[in-house]
Amino acid sequence: MAVYGPGMTVVAVLVALASLLHIYIWYLESVAWTTAARKVFGTSREEAEATREMAFNQGFYNLFLAITGLAGVIAHLLGHATVAVTLMVTAVGSMAAAALLLLVTSADKRGAAVKQGLLPVLALVALGITALL
Numbered sequence: 862m863a864v865y866g867p868g869m870t871v872v873a874v875l876v877a878l879a880s881l882l883h884i885y886i887w888y889l890e891s892v893a894w895t896t897a898a899r900k901v902f903g904t905s906r907e908e909a910e911a912t913r914e915m916a917f918n919q920g921f922y923n924l925f926l927a928i929t930g931l932a933g934v935i936a937h938l939l940g941h942a943t944v945a946v947t948l949m950v951t952a953v954g955s956m957a958a959a960a961l962l963l964l965v966t967s968a969d970k971r972g973a974a975v976k977q978g979l980l981p982v983l984a985l986v987a988l989g990i991t992a993l994l
Contacts (some may be wrong), residue, residue, distance in 0.1 A: 871987050926955050933947070958976045963978075
């Protein structure tokens with residue numbers, strides 16, 4: 862069973878898209894939390910101010926996952942198969958796990974959990990299919 866097969870380009874594209882989404886989430890949480898993000902997350906000015914530090918920290922968590930995913934994509938482009946798979950699985954596995962946690966613990970945020978987790982889950986599925994080819 863070869864994990865690194867012809868489907869890895871599809872996996873890399875899905876990881877890149879998931880990473881770009883998490884960079885957007887970083888922007889919302891760490892840069893625009895008390896402005897544009899209020900509309901996206903449906904929070905009041907008071908709620909945004911009260912949770913500003915938490916959101917700032919959480920945003921950087923999302924950024925670091927995105928950087929890990931993009932580093933995996935770069936490793937793939939450079940032909941470093943083991944490093945690429947390791948970084949990409951670490952990134953999208955963590956993204957998918959966070960989305961699953963949000964899905965099961967916050968009924969009012971299920972839509973966000975699906976949006977946040979869809980690309981990472983698709984990347985993991987594509988990787989699994991690639992491993993079987």
